[in-house]
Amino acid sequence: MEATAKVTFVRIAPRKVQIVLDLIRNQSVDKAMAILKHTPKAACEDLEKLLKSAIANAENKDMDVSKLYVAACSVDQGPTLKRIRPVAKGRAYRINKRTSHITLVLKEAE
Numbered sequence: 001m002e003a004t005a006k007v008t009f010v011r012i013a014p015r016k017v018q019i020v021l022d023l024i025r026n027q028s029v030d031k032a033m034a035i036l037k038h039t040p041k042a043a044c045e046d047l048e049k050l051l052k053s054a055i056a057n058a059e060n061k062d063m064d065v066s067k068l069y070v071a072a073c074s075v076d077q078g079p080t081l082k083r084i085r086p087v088a089k090g091r092a093y094r095i096n097k098r099t100s101h102i103t104l105v106l107k108e109a110e
Helices: 012-026 029-038 043-061
Strands: 002-009 068-076 081-086 093-096 100-108
Touching: 002 043, 012 029, 012 043, 012 068, 012 100, 029 043, 029 068, 043 068, 043 100
Parallel strands: none
Antiparallel strands: 002 100, 068 100, 081 093
């Protein structure tokens, strides 16, 4: 049995989220929460909320919270917000503000 949680259109680049997801993959829920609390990355705040949501989803499915671990986690690129920054001599440089779709799957350990 598994519990999933998904968050979409998070305003952070997927490659920044991927670094933190690699830290918590295949970890127990308690250890993953501790890693997210003590890692100084911008993505940790959103991932902590997502992990709490997945735990709540698992409780609603009558799963044992003490046996849960992060079975799978992935990030996909969402739509990119394209912005223009003026530079010298009348030119314009493009700034891409990337978004992410993050999925987290929890399973019970046997």
